[in-house]
Amino acid sequence: MRIATIEVQSSSRVVIVDDAGEHYWDIADLVPGFTGDMLDLIKAVPEPASQLVPNGPGRPLAEARLKAPLGRTDRNLFLVGKNYHEHAKEFSGSGFDSSAQVVPSAPNVFTKPASTIVGPGDDILSHPEVTQQMDYEAELAVIIGKGGRGIRKEDAYAHIWGYTIVNDVTARDLQKLHGQWFMGKSLDTFCPMGPWIVSADAIDPENTRVQCWVNGELRQDANTADLIFDIPTLIATISAGIALRPGDVIVTGTPVGVGIGFKPPKFLKAGDEVRIAIEGIGTIENRVR
Numbered sequence: 240m241r242i243a244t245i246e247v248q249s250s251s252r253v254v255i256v257d258d259a260g261e262h263y264w265d266i267a268d269l270v271p272g273f274t275g276d277m278l279d280l281i282k283a284v285p286e287p288a289s290q291l292v293p294n295g296p297g298r299p300l301a302e303a304r305l306k307a308p309l310g311r312t313d314r315n316l317f318l319v320g321k322n323y324h325e326h327a328k329e330f331s332g333s334g335f336d337s338s339a340q341v342v343p344s345a346p347n348v349f350t351k352p353a354s355t356i357v358g359p360g361d362d363i364l365s366h367p368e369v370t371q372q373m374d375y376e377a378e379l380a381v382i383i384g385k386g387g388r389g390i391r392k393e394d395a396y397a398h399i400w401g402y403t404i405v406n407d408v409t410a411r412d413l414q415k416l417h418g419q420w421f422m423g424k425s426l427d428t429f430c431p432m433g434p435w436i437v438s439a440d441a442i443d444p445e446n447t448r449v450q451c452w453v454n455g456e457l458r459q460d461a462n463t464a465d466l467i468f469d470i471p472t473l474i475a476t477i478s479a480g481i482a483l484r485p486g487d488v489i490v491t492g493t494p495v496g497v498g499i500g501f502k503p504p505k506f507l508k509a510g511d512e513v514r515i516a517i518e519g520i521g522t523i524e525n526r527v528r
Contacts, residue, residue, distance in 0.1 A: 243435035262297030307358035314486035322492025329500035355430035370410035376493035377451035395471035442519035461494030
C-alpha cells in the first residue's frame with residue numbers, strides 16, 4: 240500500500256495511491272473523523288495495510304502535486320553513515336573520512352533537522368556561498384509506527400509503519416571541515432523524501448534494490464543485502480536509550496557510487512537532475528538549483 244501527501248487546489252491531504260500511481264483515495268473518506276496529516280495518521284492507524292481499504296474508482300493523481308510524505312514533522316530524523324560494505328570502503332579511501340575504521344564496529348548515527356525535508360520535484364538548493372562539493376546519497380528510510388525504548392532486535396519489525404526514499408544530500412567540504420557531520424548534512428533542502436510511504440508489508444527490506452541516476456547516468460546500483468548493520472540492529476541500537484516515537488524516521492545508509500567515490504569526484508552542480516529508485520517503493524526526482 241502507498242500512502243502519500245498531496246496538494247490539490249492549495250490544500251494538503253493524505254491519500255492512498257494505487258500501484259499504478261494513477262489514482263488516489265482521500266484518507267478522510269476512509270477513516271471516519273480523520274482530518275490530520277501523515278504524522279497524525281501514523282499515530283491513529285498502527286497497521287495501514289490492514290485498516291485502509293480504498294473504495295470506488297478514485298481520483299486522478301495527475302490533478303494533484305505530490306509533496307514530501309512527512310513534510311510536517313516534530314519527530315526525529317536519524318541517519319546512519321558508512322552502512323554498506325562497499326560504500327564504507329569507497330568513503331574511507333576518499334580522503335573525506337576522519338575515522339580510522341574502514342568498517343564501523345557500531346552504527347554511525349547522526350541527525351538532520353526536519354527543516355531539510357523537501358518533496359518530489361522540489362529543487363535542491365546548491366548553496367554556492369557555503370559549499371562547492373555537494374553530493375547525493377540514495378537511501379532506504381524506515382518510518383516508525385509503534386514507539387518504544389529498549390526494543391529488541393527480534394521485535395524490531397513490529398515497530399515499523401512503512402518505508403520511503405530519502406536523498407541524504409551532503410556538502411562534503413563542510414562534512415570534512417567540521418568533523419562531525421551535522422553541518423554538512425543539514426543545509427536547507429538537503430533531505431528530499433518521497434514519493435510516498437509504502438506500508439511495512441510492501442517490500443523485503445533485507446533484499447531490496449537501491450539505484451541513483453544523475454543526469455541519466457547510473458551512479459548507484461546495489462542491494463540492501465550489503466548493509467553492515469541491518470534494520471533490526473539500527474532500531475535496537477537507537478532505542479537502547481532513546482525512546483522512539485511514531486513518526487520517527489531512520490535513514491539506513493547509502494550504497495557505493497556516491498560522487499566522492501569517483502576519481503576525480505563527481506559533485507553535483509546547479510542544473511543536475513537526481514533520480515532515485517528503490518524496488519517496491521518507486522522513484523523520486525529532484526533538480527539542483
